[in-house]
Amino acid sequence: MKRNWRNATLAGMVIACVAIPTLSAQTRKEIRFTVGQNPSVTVVNLKGQVTVKGGPGRQVVIVATTYSDKVEIASNQNANRIEVWTHSVGDASNEERRVEYEVTVPQTSNVNVRAAGGPIRAERLRGDVTLEGDHASVEARDLSQSHVHIRTLSGHITLANIVDSELEVRSLSGNVSMSRVIGPKMRVTATRGNIFYDGDFGTGGDYALFTHSGNIEVSVPEYASVSLTARSDKGAVQNEVPMVEKERTPFSRRSGSSFAGTSHSGSSLVQLLSISGTIRVKKQ
Amino acid sequence: MDCREFQNELVELMEGSGNAEQQTHLGACPECSALVQELGAICEQARQMPLEEPGPHVWTRLQAALEQEGLIREISTMPALKPQPAVGWLSWPAAWRLGAVAAMAVMAVGLVLTYQPLRTNQEPLATKPAATVIDAEDLRLLDGFSDRSPAMRAAYETSLKNVNAHIAEATKSVQENPNDARAREQLLEAYEQKAMVYEMAMSRSLD
Numbered sequence: 001m002k003r004n005w006r007n008a009t010l011a012g013m014v015i016a017c018v019a020i021p022t023l024s025a026q027t028r029k030e031i032r033f034t035v036g037q038n039p040s041v042t043v044v045n046l047k048g049q050v051t052v053k054g055g056p057g058r059q060v061v062i063v064a065t066t067y068s069d070k071v072e073i074a075s076n077q078n079a080n081r082i083e084v085w086t087h088s089v090g091d092a093s094n095e096e097r098r099v100e101y102e103v104t105v106p107q108t109s110n111v112n113v114r115a116a117g118g119p120i121r122a123e124r125l126r127g128d129v130t131l132e133g134d135h136a137s138v139e140a141r142d143l144s145q146s147h148v149h150i151r152t153l154s155g156h157i158t159l160a161n162i163v164d165s166e167l168e169v170r171s172l173s174g175n176v177s178m179s180r181v182i183g184p185k186m187r188v189t190a191t192r193g194n195i196f197y198d199g200d201f202g203t204g205g206d207y208a209l210f211t212h213s214g215n216i217e218v219s220v221p222e223y224a225s226v227s228l229t230a231r232s233d234k235g236a237v238q239n240e241v242p243m244v245e246k247e248r249t250p251f252s253r254r255s256g257s258s259f260a261g262t263s264h265s266g267s268s269l270v271q272l273l274s275i276s277g278t279i280r281v282k283k284q
Numbered sequence: 285m286d287c288r289e290f291q292n293e294l295v296e297l298m299e300g301s302g303n304a305e306q307q308t309h310l311g312a313c314p315e316c317s318a319l320v321q322e323l324g325a326i327c328e329q330a331r332q333m334p335l336e337e338p339g340p341h342v343w344t345r346l347q348a349a350l351e352q353e354g355l356i357r358e359i360s361t362m363p364a365l366k367p368q369p370a371v372g373w374l375s376w377p378a379a380w381r382l383g384a385v386a387a388m389a390v391m392a393v394g395l396v397l398t399y400q401p402l403r404t405n406q407e408p409l410a411t412k413p414a415a416t417v418i419d420a421e422d423l424r425l426l427d428g429f430s431d432r433s434p435a436m437r438a439a440y441e442t443s444l445k446n447v448n449a450h451i452a453e454a455t456k457s458v459q460e461n462p463n464d465a466r467a468r469e470q471l472l473e474a475y476e477q478k479a480m481v482y483e484m485a486m487s488r489s490l491d
Contacts, residue, residue, distance in 0.1 A: 094435065114487055116436065116488060117436075132484065132487065134436070134439060134440075134484060134488075135439050151480055151484065153439065153440070153443040153481065153484065154439065154442070154443065170477065170480055172443050172446050172447060172477060172480075172481070173442075173443070173446055189473060189476075189477065191446055191447060191450045191474075191477055192446055210473065212450050212453070212454075212470075212473075212474070213450075233457075275453070275457075275470065
């Protein structure tokens with residue numbers, strides 16, 4: 001018993017010896033800017049999470065946490081434009097370059113985030129939002145009246161509760177998942193990624209979901225009012241939602257590989273296209 | 285003159301100001317000869333197409349892309365980033381790189397709009413699908429990452445292979461269905477995806 005207690009104490013001391021230097025390498029820096037209406041805020045980060053949230057007031061607050069002395073936080077304000085970026089000093093390893101940003105901006109800010117290696121998160125914004133991650137995942141939620149541009153190479157993209165907005169989303173091999181995302185205009189393009197949509201497509205919108213070799217899965221309630229076309233060159237198209245099939249379409253129809261129909265008044269135009277993937281339209 | 289040198293000076297030849305050395309190579313190299321013939325056919329088709337002003341959305345998107353890249357903006361007091369040694373494609377001036385991306389997009393649009401299968405009495409030239417591996421331009425782009433971040437290089441290499449495979453399939457689809465507007469749209473989409481990869485790589489070079 002004594003030996004176990006001694007071993008546990010030694011283990012604890014070793015852990016503390018490792019943890020204390022690690023924790024002490026963390027440095028938190030806070031920068032505040034006062035801005036006018038509709039400021040423009042740009043954050044460029046090499047590695048680490050970047051979170052941007054809309055808040056009240058006319059201040060941009062940037063809290064940056066660094067984990068080594070081989071990175072510096074640089075910032076600049078030019079009238080209503082704020083720029084913050086991570087600058088590596090000397091030879092820094094990937095982990096030493098890690099910086100985590102928490103940024104609070106006025107909700108009507110135009111936000112531009114480029115973060116190659118860290119997850120990006122944007123919430124509660126009503127301005128133009130541009131998010132770019134290479135293999136970073138991107139999550140955007142609670143946006144309204146926004147122009148949203150999202151690009152990733154392999155990072156997965158998650159969108160939730162975005163209304164009255166125009167969206168252009170591109171990913172090479174990341175999946176794109178959308179829940180309650182309503183236009184009036186949306187274009188999602190993926191090369192290898194899958195696209196998931198869960199919502200009713202609103203009214204009077206224009207939606208185009210395109211993936212080259214990924215699958216598309218759309219889940220809509222029965223009350224959704226859509227004019228829907230779905231085509232896959234080499235994959236199957238399955239529809240479970242009651243719709244009136246269109247008699248004439250601008251493309252040649254092949255049973256099992258294409259579908260065109262209208263639900264209720266067909267208010268929103270929805271186009272689903274995959275070259276070699278499967279398209280499924282499910283009932284919620 | 286080898287094929288690389290010949291193709292670097294192709295513009296002069298197509299404009300009618302080629303020299304004797306180019307003509308000699310043209311006569312001796314079936315590959316370059318086929319390339320010149322194809323380009324000539326595309327140019328001829330393009331001349332016969334009515335000129336159309338691109339829609340306003342084209343210029344809006346181009347302006348947004350330029351602003352996003354920071355190539356057009358007000359002069360700011362932002363301190364210069366620590367200079368990084370530029371390699372390969374990244375050593376080009378930014379305007380040239382953007383020009384290359386824009387040229388790629390314009391070429392894609394031209395290719396999609398003007399592509400017609402050759403109609404001659406000769407046997408149609410064998411058309412090759414686009415490479416599914418990375419090409420010389422892609423390699424130059426990747427070289428810029430090698431010194432700074434091998435992991436990033438690997439990620440971009442994978443992305444380029446994916447998008448090149450996409451372009452290859454879309455090109456094949458256009459060749460098999462030359463009158464299918466949708467096939468052309470897909471090819472344009474594929475090139476736009478590749479332009480996206482290049483734009484993002486350019487952004488990294490400035491970060």
